[in-house]
Amino acid sequence: MIKILIPVDFSECSIKAVNFAAQLSHYIPTQLDLLNVQEGTGSLYTDYVGLNREFNLSLMADARKKLEKLQVRLGLADHVVAMTHLVTGEVQETIIAEAAKLKSDLIIMGTSGASGIKELLIGSQTASVIGHSKVPVLAIPEEYKWKKPEKILLATNNFEKDPNVLNTVFQLAGQLQAKVETVVFSEEDSDDAATLLKTSYGINAYEEFLKQEYNQPELLATHITGKKFEETLANHIVQNDVDILIMITYQRSLLKRIFTPSHTRRMSYHTKIPLLAIPCRKED
The missing domain is CATH 3.40.50.620 (HUPs)
Structure with missing residues (x-):
């Protein structure tokens, strides 16, 4: 319980x-x-x-x-x-x-x-x-209407491998008998070509890691790019019929919290589906 x-x-x-x-x-x-x-x-x-x-x-x-x-x-x-x-x-x-x-x-x-x-x-x-x-x-x-979650989306920019975080994700998915997918976001205007290429290769390795570590042979990891994080992620959610969005929060300095609000907090203002924010011990 x-x-x-x-x-x-x-x-x-x-x-x-x-x-x-x-x-x-x-x-x-x-x-x-x-x-x-x-x-x-x-x-x-x-x-x-x-x-x-x-x-x-x-x-x-x-x-x-x-x-x-x-x-x-x-x-x-x-x-x-x-x-x-x-x-x-x-x-x-x-x-x-x-x-x-x-x-x-x-x-x-x-x-x-x-x-x-x-x-x-x-x-x-x-x-x-x-x-x-x-x-x-x-x-x-406020406008959300209940439906049994069938698809859970984990959004991360850090290829998160912390078992305290991932165990929570896959335990919830198992209890709800829901599929898990993951996305990594890159901002088109700020990430250079080398960074975008590195992320594209990294997402493939991350997909294989999650498949093997959590016995998820059908898991799909996707690299998404756009000009604005919230809009890009929201479009992906609609296009892929996502039921629950999972994001990770990190410990941040005061200046970072003031001048660069976290993606998770910003997304909490805009999400149309339930958003699960899981805290991670390490700093961003």
Whole structure:
């Protein structure tokens, strides 16, 4: 049984994540931990006169009722084992802390996406958790409709061989009885001819490695090129009927995080299918 932490703010977006987890439990034995984080509101004055405390207590009571209702609905309709957790704190930090406390194997979050200046300035809680989590994070787009995953795509630029990462990929595929494919992306405008050629040769060796190491004789590895990573990958996903996208996050310096946001975080704003971000211990 794997333990799945699902942050819930009762929005349609977060309920979509809950429903995905419930469907997943039909194929993988799971325990769902439903987490609601209350950040608290008010000012020094309202705290002093007691108004803020009373208001926050009211919010907590309302959230507790909604969590319990959701827990009952999951148990009755989907026969899911679900626990509820109501805590206060800053959302992203609390989600990461609760995942460690509860020994979660996976975090599932809804994402409503973003674009342009909104992506640059405010981002999203899901993207932020992806950037800091030590456990895999599965982002479920708000408009996504459940279907049993049949094809999983691993996108990597590093010919990843870390068993902690790859074991997660192929274990999930085995539990869902899904096919695995992998792609390596090259940017046409920045990669020179020698780099493109080296990647083309490397992808063939990587395909053979995965086939032999994980007994995947039908696995296909593809070298894709384009001007923009998100658009190129999104087109490949549509053309090949991919159901789940898997990407890898790496430890990065502060300057890298500010000036060159990771492909995984950027893709979390644009994906139309579930995106599983698996953290890798080594640095990018």
